[in-house]
Amino acid sequence: QVQLVESGGGLVQAGDSLRLSCAASGHTFSSYAMGWFRQAPGKEREFVAAISWSGGSTYYADSVKGRFTISRDNAKKSVYLQMNSLKPEDTAVYYCAASSGRFYYIGRDFHYWGQGTQVTVSS
Numbered sequence: 157q158v159q160l161v162e163s164g165g166g167l168v169q170a171g172d173s174l175r176l177s178c179a180a181s182g183h184t185f186s187s188y189a190m191g192w193f194r195q196a197p198g199k200e201r202e203f204v205a206a207i208s209w210s211g212g213s214t215y216y217a218d219s220v221k222g223r224f225t226i227s228r229d230n231a232k233k234s235v236y237l238q239m240n241s242l243k244p245e246d247t248a249v250y251y252c253a254a255s256s257g258r259f260y261y262i263g264r265d266f267h268y269w270g271q272g273t274q275v276t277v278s279s
Contacts, residue, residue: 158182158268160252165273168242172277176237178252178270186210186230188268189260192237194248194275201251203263205237215261220246242277249274 164176176192191206205226206215214226225238235252249272257265 158185158188158254160254160268160270162250162252162270162273165250165275167276167278170243170277170279172242173238173240174242174275176239176250176252176273176275178235178237180233180235180254182233185233185254188254188256190226190228190235191253191255191260191263191266192226192235193251193253193263193266194246195251195272196245196248199248204250206255206260206263207235208260213261239275242275244277244279247275247277 159181162178168174189208192204193201194204195201204217207226207228211228223241228235251272252270253266254268255266259265
């Protein structure tokens with residue numbers, strides 16, 4: 157089992173950058189694929205990005221491709237989401253999640269979730 161705690165959210169202006177962090181506890185972090193999801197008010201939670209257990213493979217939603225970068229540091233039991241060129245439509249609560257399943261790359265099979273961190277992008 158793994159516990160996840162996100163940080164780094166905040167209020168920024170359109171075009172700014174922000175880096176989210178997710179710290180994990182537990183002994184098996186490196187065996188999990190990790191992902192970031194977001195949920196805007198009145199909308200369903202959506203997949204943002206995922207990274208394989210080794211960090212060698214990354215996957216992105218079309219809406220963030222080229223602007224966001226997911227990375228991980230297994231020694232620090234952490235995963236990151238670098239968000240550049242932020243847009244007002246990126247405003248949401250961002251969640252970190254861990255997956256031990258096969259279909260993490262399409263946003264499925266995530267079993268462990270953090271509490272979320274708010275990102276607000278003003279125009």
